[in-house]
Amino acid sequence: MSIKTKFAGDKFKVRVEKKVKDSFMRGAVASATDTINGRKNQLTAEMGNWEDWRNHGEEIRKHVLENLDYYLHQFSENVAKNGGHVYFAANAEEANKYIREVVQKKNAKKIIKAKSMVTEEIGMNDSLEEIGCEVVESDLGEFILQLDDKEPPSHIVVPTLHKNKEQMRAVFERKLNYEGSSQPEELALCARKVLREKFLAADVGVIGCNFAIAETGSTTLVTNEGNADLVADLPKTLIVCMGMERIVPTFEEMDVLVGLLTRSAVGQKLTSYVTNLTGPRREGDVDGPEEFHVVIVDNGRSNILGTEFQPVLQCIRCAACINICPVYRHIGGHAYGSIYPGPIGIVLTPLLDGYEGNKELPYASTLCAACTEVCPVKIPLHQLIRRHREIIVEKEGKAPFSEKMMMKAFGLGTSNASLYNMASRMAHSVVKPLTKGDKITKGVGPLKEWTDYKDMPKPNKERFRDWFKKHKGGNN
Amino acid sequence: MKVSLFGTCLVDVLKADIGKATVELLEHLGCEVDYPEGQICCGQPTYNSGYLNETIPAMKRMIDVFADSKYVVGPSGSCVYMLHEYPHIFKDDPVYGPKAKALAEKSYELTQFIVEVMGIEDVGATFNGKVTYHPSCHMTRLLGVKNPPLTLLKNVKGLEFTELPQKEYCCGFGGTFSVKMGRISEKIVDEKVEHVKETGAEYLTGADYSCLMNISGRMERLGVPVKVLHIAQILNSR
Numbered sequence: 001m002s003i004k005t006k007f008a009g010d011k012f013k014v015r016v017e018k019k020v021k022d023s024f025m026r027g028a029v030a031s032a033t034d035t036i037n038g039r040k041n042q043l044t045a046e047m048g049n050w051e052d053w054r055n056h057g058e059e060i061r062k063h064v065l066e067n068l069d070y071y072l073h074q075f076s077e078n079v080a081k082n083g084g085h086v087y088f089a090a091n092a093e094e095a096n097k098y099i100r101e102v103v104q105k106k107n108a109k110k111i112i113k114a115k116s117m118v119t120e121e122i123g124m125n126d127s128l129e130e131i132g133c134e135v136v137e138s139d140l141g142e143f144i145l146q147l148d149d150k151e152p153p154s155h156i157v158v159p160t161l162h163k164n165k166e167q168m169r170a171v172f173e174r175k176l177n178y179e180g181s182s183q184p185e186e187l188a189l190c191a192r193k194v195l196r197e198k199f200l201a202a203d204v205g206v207i208g209c210n211f212a213i214a215e216t217g218s219t220t221l222v223t224n225e226g227n228a229d230l231v232a233d234l235p236k237t238l239i240v241c242m243g244m245e246r247i248v249p250t251f252e253e254m255d256v257l258v259g260l261l262t263r264s265a266v267g268q269k270l271t272s273y274v275t276n277l278t279g280p281r282r283e284g285d286v287d288g289p290e291e292f293h294v295v296i297v298d299n300g301r302s303n304i305l306g307t308e309f310q311p312v313l314q315c316i317r318c319a320a321c322i323n324i325c326p327v328y329r330h331i332g333g334h335a336y337g338s339i340y341p342g343p344i345g346i347v348l349t350p351l352l353d354g355y356e357g358n359k360e361l362p363y364a365s366t367l368c369a370a371c372t373e374v375c376p377v378k379i380p381l382h383q384l385i386r387r388h389r390e391i392i393v394e395k396e397g398k399a400p401f402s403e404k405m406m407m408k409a410f411g412l413g414t415s416n417a418s419l420y421n422m423a424s425r426m427a428h429s430v431v432k433p434l435t436k437g438d439k440i441t442k443g444v445g446p447l448k449e450w451t452d453y454k455d456m457p458k459p460n461k462e463r464f465r466d467w468f469k470k471h472k473g474g475n476n
Numbered sequence: 477m478k479v480s481l482f483g484t485c486l487v488d489v490l491k492a493d494i495g496k497a498t499v500e501l502l503e504h505l506g507c508e509v510d511y512p513e514g515q516i517c518c519g520q521p522t523y524n525s526g527y528l529n530e531t532i533p534a535m536k537r538m539i540d541v542f543a544d545s546k547y548v549v550g551p552s553g554s555c556v557y558m559l560h561e562y563p564h565i566f567k568d569d570p571v572y573g574p575k576a577k578a579l580a581e582k583s584y585e586l587t588q589f590i591v592e593v594m595g596i597e598d599v600g601a602t603f604n605g606k607v608t609y610h611p612s613c614h615m616t617r618l619l620g621v622k623n624p625p626l627t628l629l630k631n632v633k634g635l636e637f638t639e640l641p642q643k644e645y646c647c648g649f650g651g652t653f654s655v656k657m658g659r660i661s662e663k664i665v666d667e668k669v670e671h672v673k674e675t676g677a678e679y680l681t682g683a684d685y686s687c688l689m690n691i692s693g694r695m696e697r698l699g700v701p702v703k704v705l706h707i708a709q710i711l712n713s714r
């Protein structure tokens with residue numbers, strides 16, 4: 001996998017058409033996001049000063065981005081001091097090459113993973129499988145998707161958000177001969193049995209990173225399953241993968257951001273586990289890896305720094321914007337064709353992966369700004385989505401010709417009084433052939449996509465402005 | 477009080493009744509209303525579609541047209557918000573930057589103007605019926621106007637107010653989204669229509685005609701018998 005998923009091959013509209021017909025998926029997404037949003041709203045309301053926390057979160061993230069060089073340097077020095085190795089990967093290839101080398105040096109065949117979106121982004125599993133490794137996902141959601149013929153995640157926090165319990169059970173039955181119920185606890189128990197063997201047999205662990213603490217060279221991952229601890233502690237070699245923007249200055253800022261993250265992501269004050277890792281096992285430690293690597297992945301991020309899109313790097317991957325998005329709600333994550341779906345995905349995907357093949361994404365938004373309102377680090381998501389549209393139109397020249405003509409005409413009609421007067425006076429009679437009673441039911445051109453689903457009112461016989469003139473006795 | 481009406485292009489061409497109700501309501505409340513003739517459109521459809529260059533002349537026109545107005549009032553939260561976006565768009569323009577700022581500072585959505593500027597919470601309307609209200613996204617989230625419409629509605633005699641479930645969800649209009657992504661728009665508005673039906677309301681109202689046109693267009697297509705009125709039409713019922 002890379003940023004683009006296997007679904008990206010189809011045209012966006014084809015993907016959408018498939019997904020809006022998938023009532024299981026839409027039901028699962030609506031019910032899961034309603035639950036998370038409900039819990040989140042209750043928690044943040046109880047706090048009473050959620051806005052202050054958001055401001056604080058934004059400040060921290062902005063400060064880090066403005067001083068990223070400094071903090072990355074400090075972080076890597078401290079990882080080295082702790083006895084770990086740091087590798088800066090400019091792109092996916094470099095990251096995968098380094099990870100392969102570490103694995104090959106250890107003659108490792110069995111890899112166990114905890115959650116990490118950046119390893120999805122760089123396609124690490126495929127890269128390791130190519131050299132004959134077995135890579136096992138230990139996050140329950142990722143484990144299910146991997147079992148299900150490597151289905152891509154549809155959400156950045158809950159990768160199986162598109163599946164209901166019965167569908168998950170069916171995967172277990174098909175692949176593991178599972179005979180139990182669809183109760184999450186029972187499913188988890190079954191997964192645990194399979195995974196226990198894998199944990200014990202693994203040569204190398206790979207783990208993601210929510211925050212990397214510059215002052216101590218530590219990395220933090222929040223989970224609800226505790227699998228991250230096992231991934232970090234059992235195998236002799238551990239590789240932490242992180243996007244280069246994951247840095248925070250100290251534990252103090254980490255604490256603030258973890259609070260924002262867990263509340264926003266799952267509506268919890270704190271997740272069950274917060275796994276902090278600081279270098280390899282030291283003398284006297286009872287557990288921990290003997291070798292500790294941190295792979296810091298750029299993969300397009302430094303190109304965003306210093307641009308008008310820099311705020312997107314503030315993201316702490318909480319998925320709150322995804323959970324509140326009306327478009328995501330109805331098309332699910334897979335329709336985006338990117339491992340980063342929803343508003344954050346719309347903004348991030350074209351930046352990391354280019355506009356080619358992603359140019360329809362910025363239009364998959366009503367610009368309702370619910371994402372911007374909910375983002376715990378105050379990224380102006382809807383504005384950045386709109387900015388993508390401008391770039392697509394103006395710089396990339398990728399907008400359809402017919403749309404360009406229409407927009408030019410609209411631009412003229414809304415700035416030239418005689419054109420506007422002519423068009424608006426004529427509107428009533430022009431659309432007459434399309435009307436039925438007082439409405440338009442079968443439109444042409446751009447109206448068609450409206451009237452395919454909705455009626456449209458017939459234009460006024462008398463424009464409002466003409467009425468107003470009369471109302472004022474013709475002397476206005 | 478002298479008020480310049482920003483009527484919006486949709487109302488001008490598609491729903492003159494909303495404009496009429498707005499004028500009558502403001503006059504009833506003692507305002508002297510004018511309608512600067514040169515106004516056309518705030519430019520939102522092209523601007524939000526990424527056509528900034530095509531939008532600049534329309535926006536400059538609006539800035540010039542309302543230059544002498546004391547207050548600019550419009551029956552659409554979204555279009556009024558667009559005027560508030562102008563200062564950001566023209567921030568580097570030495571001529572239009574300051575003018576845009578002046579326009580934004582004197583521009584109000586209709587209910588916001590009545591409650592916050594005129595200080596009126598009861599417009600003396602009577603309207604018999606069960607009514608639910610859709611708070612449109614740009615009006616609530618971007619312009620920040622949440623309570624004024626509710627305050628005014630709750631003081632209408634005879635009106636039985638019922639809250640719309642999941643009211644803060646977008647109706648699926650989204651400007652050109654509704655014609656570029658018609659299929660998704662349909663699914664989003666279908667959920668809104670379900671919520672409207674759940675309320676048992678006879679009337680759906682709101683302060684943005686574009687969103688109302690979207691929801692009513694779908695309800696008409698589906699044969700849902702809920703009537704749709706702009707809030708100005710309800711507040712102008714006596």
Ligand code: SF4
Pocket residue numbers: 264314315316317318319320321322344374375376377378379381
């Ligand atoms: S953009 Fe904001 S809301 Fe969306 S995932 Fe990132 S931090 Fe969370």
